[in-house]
Amino acid sequence: MSTVAVLAQAGGVEALTSTGEAIAFWIFGPVALASALGMVFARHAVHCALLLALTMFSLAILYVIQQAPFLGFTQIIVYTGAVMMLFLFVLMLVGKDSRDSVVEVLRGQRVAALVLGLGMAGLLVAALARSLTSVQPAPGAGLGPNNLGGLGRLIFTVYLGPFELTSALLITAALGAMVLAHAQSSTHEKRTQRQTVIARLRGEHARISPLPGPGVYATANSVAVPALLPDGSIAPESLSEIIESVAVDVPDTSTPDAHSLTGRSSPDRSIDAGEPNDVSTPDGSHSGTEKES
Amino acid sequence: MNVFAHAAGARFPTGPLPAQQPVDPVSGLTRTQQLLADDPIWLVLLKVVVLFGIGVVLTLFMINWERKVVGRMQHRPGPNRTGPNGWLQSLADGLKLAFKEEIIPVLADKKVYFIAPVISTVPAFVAFSVIPFGGEVSIFGEPTVLQLVDLPVGVLVVLACSSIGVYGIVLGGWSSGSPYPLLAALRSAAQVISYEIALGLSIVAVVLYTGSMSTADIVERQAGGWYFWLLLPSFIVFVISMVGETNRAPFDLPEAESELVGGFHTEYSSLKFALFFLAEYVNMVTVSAMATTLFLGGGRWPWPLSSFNDSGWLMFVAFLVKTLLFLFVFIWLRGTLPRMRYDQFMRLGWKVLVPLSLVWIVAVFGIRTYVNTGGDNYTLLLLLIGFLVLVVLGVAFLLPDRKVAEAEIEPASDYPVPPLDLKVPSSPPKRRRAVGTSGSAGAPRETAGAIAGDTRKEGEE
Structure with a gap:
């Protein structure tokens, strides 16, 4: 978390807002907000995913304008490019006509979701408000757009612990996903092509040849x-x-x-x-x- | 030895950050960035238009060139009718494509179907903006650099653009509402994500040596020697994965004609199809330009012609030549290699390219750390590397081979060899033709047969 905070604040030392920055903000801010709302209200799952990608993209542009180009482009590559693409991947496999069900399946789910969501929002706002008022930018990150080296140095020296912990968490999650997805015991072993052929010939299938x-x-x-x-x-x-x-x-x-054409009488057919x-x-x-x- | 001396150039952890171009102390900008920041608005617009023009013209040229070269490789001339020597064929095709009827499938998701080609094309052109085409020049009396912007994260811009561009392919395939494009879209998504990892890892070594992600800095830094020589494994991984990233043969699985009809753009027609086409070729140009920038010294002329580097325009020529070299390799691959199977392709990406890159990066890291922390005993370093290689080779040889189960041969069958006492049956007696022996209509048939026989004989002579 702290690395992200560092990244976000690396360039935000100057408090002045230029005209171009203001214009860009008033374009991309509403776009981000509108597509976030659209994500919530769209019925079609793929449209939701696309609108979420648009939100992330708008945020990335805002980062770039705030003189944090590294954060902005990393956001595009990692979130818009990889994470959302995987979401889309799954949604496309689910099918074109899969729409949100408006029937409440679990009793009390909506109330619980509302309460928990509000609690989460409260926590986030509290943390954000604190970071906006009291947290100082990390020293040594350098000024201007050329702060990339400073950022790298900070991440790999001062904030090495959180960085390594985050990467350990991610690797664990990835390995866990692989273990769960590839759980193949001897009972679930796949038949080889040859074994399938033999099984077919021995009559385990309804018929030898395909339909x-x-x-x-x-x-x-x-x-x-x-x-x-x-x-x-x-x-x-x-x-x-x-x-x-x-x-x-x-x-x-x-x-x-x-x-x-031969003129012969046709044979009996x-x-x-x-x-x-x-x-x-x-x-x-x-x-x-x-x-x- | 030269390699390590080169590595010693930047003392990363001790001194200030290595900036390859001197940084202005007031603004914190490099010379290139200052020049670009001073560009008047008309010059920026001019550059944008010219960049777009380069993209389109190179696309038209590439299509023609590809058809001609592949034609030559197959002993045929290729397009040679439209325009001088057929060089206007792709222009004519493009114009025709724009005027064709536009068909939207009934099952298509209209909005997404409409926007997908645009998503595919725009990032392809945006990635052009960070490419350093040449050196410092003067355009209408205004000193500037042949580059639109020089971001400190220029290399990331190209990666970001390619990851946005794949949305176009995926959405186009999905929104067509047809199974083949959907399959192609899924393939494409998996392919681009996998190969982007290999691509990104191959860039890491370059960034390590340059100490900057700005494309202009990377070119500047290669004045002493191209990274092609220094970072050959990175170069190889980059070139392989750039072919995978652009969906080109032999990795053109998302548009495998023999399996998926037309791939993700099966249902597209008219201008939208043209946009997909354009995006593919512009992407090829972009990755070729990136390969030139990262590994072949951008617009730098090699040693005997080093004096050409004084002129920014001559550097532009060198850049073009090198980019065309890569583009030729694209064509060459297409004309030579058969398409890979999907699982082989994924195995190559994840089990060969990515581990290779990781090991190589660790090696580069180790060497650089040793050199930068004051180590200058290159003999010891080389001996150490040799020793490590020997150990790895020794372990590789000592490890027993995995036992491959031999194919079982069932006693009852003679598979895979024919039985030893096999008697080849004599060929059956030729059936006598009874055609035309009876009836009046037999005569023309006989004649036709006779003529056919005559022609065949003539052909044989």
């Missing part, structure tokens, strides 16, 4: 179009369980005749074509429910 893809031997490549077997009948396994299959146009098996326009198996039951599991 036929939709549209194989069919007239369209839509998922909703069932696959046709070489004799023109419908392959029951190709029907999707969740998508209503459409009727297929089975090509008229009497045409085209590959020998029509009266193969039983099943019931091409009916999405059901020959024995009459609906095939979608017939899959073995």
Whole structure:
């Protein structure tokens, strides 16, 4: 915490506010505030994350204008660039239509959240008010924008303890996350490709080969179009369980005749074509429910 | 020996902070910063416009150059119709792209879909502003430096811009509302975050030696010798990860055509697609310029031509030449290497580049600390390094190899060799053609066959 305080105050010795600084503040301050509010009120999770990133970005610009360019760009790289990107990563995996639920699942959750949030805000404001009035800027950080070396020296000499503690905490957290995520005991071991093949051949799976893809031997490549077997009948396994299959146009098996150009009479092609326009198996039951599991 | 003498130049912990350019005691600014602070507003605007122009022109040039060079590598001429020698092809393509119909998918998240290409392009150009293109020049009688700003954290600006730029790719992929772009966006996010770590670590050694993150200082400091020679491992890591960072072949997994259709911009068309295209190439130029700045001495001419360094404009020429060198490497890689698999790519980043950088940084740290704390016994230092290397090699040789389980061969099968008593069956007798033997319509068919046969014979002669 103290390192952050040092970073924030490294350049803020001059109390004067120039015109450019004021203009920038009145642009980015409202933007930061508005996007923070938008983050709270937006319904869509990805929009929330984006607005939060915008808030952090505006704050970073304010830092830069306050002559703390190192803090500003570190904020952009670390928070906007890495942390928020990981948030986005997870949100995108969750799905596009995941929206906030407005139903209160846990009883009393909102009241508890309100009380705790207010308490946290009170603590923060108290700490901030103290730091605004009584804390002195760290000596030796240097003046002006070229204070980078001074900052580095302070962090690695005077504030080495807090710095190392913070990094130890972060490394512990990272290792913990890895251990939890990669908890693979022998019971959860993944099968190799070969083991899967053998299991398939020994009949542990419903069938040896994968299910036929939709549209194989069919007239369209839509998922909703069932696959046709070489004799023109419908392959029951190709029907999707969740998508209503459409009727297929089975090509008229009497045409085209590959020998029509030769002038010979076409060979007898009266193969039983099943019931091409009916999405059901020959024995009459609906095939979608017939899959073995 | 020279290497360590160079390292001894800055006595970091003892004296005042090493500033590579003399710092003005009143303002606390270096010479470059003073010159830039004195720039009148028209000069700043001029520089901004020229920077934008350089980005766009280099993009147009790069697309053409890439197509031509890759064409040469594949024994074909490449574009050679539009303009002199085909050099206006990309301009024509760009104009055409702007006038194409704009299609927004139904499932797209409209706002995000709209803003994603902009997020991708703007940071690419912003990163240009800290690149020191050349030395001190006089523009319309106004002394200045060929650089827009010289921030004390210039190197971080480039990293920050690339981490913002990836938002464009990720959001573009996500907002398209289509599975392939989404997959590409996820790949891209993981890729850029991983390779940014390697990129950042490779910069650390340069910053250690310069004692400053300002790009102008870094170039200034390389007057005595390029960091390419001094920090070769950092350079290698930087070059590899800059290819990963810009999503270029062989690391172009976010837009792997054979797997993901068009990658993150599959659903984009018209001007928005053009913006993504522009951003990719401007990013290439930016990282190449950064590599030049960090490791090849920026605009500094090498030894026999050192006198050219007096002119800022000649330094600009050197800078351009070096940047084009890196850009050529980008093209060369694309024409030569096949795309890596995603897990191989991640393994390379996390298990090779990052540990290598860390070990190298620790080594640089050790050497610099020894030299800066007054150690000048270089023989001892070299012996120590040699001893360490020997120990590491010895341990590496003594450690038993990990036992690799041999592929089990089931007794019943002859895998992987064919059975010893294998008899190759004789090829089946050729089926006699019965085409055209009956009916009147057989005649034209026969003729067609005869003609085809004739042409084939002609071709063989």
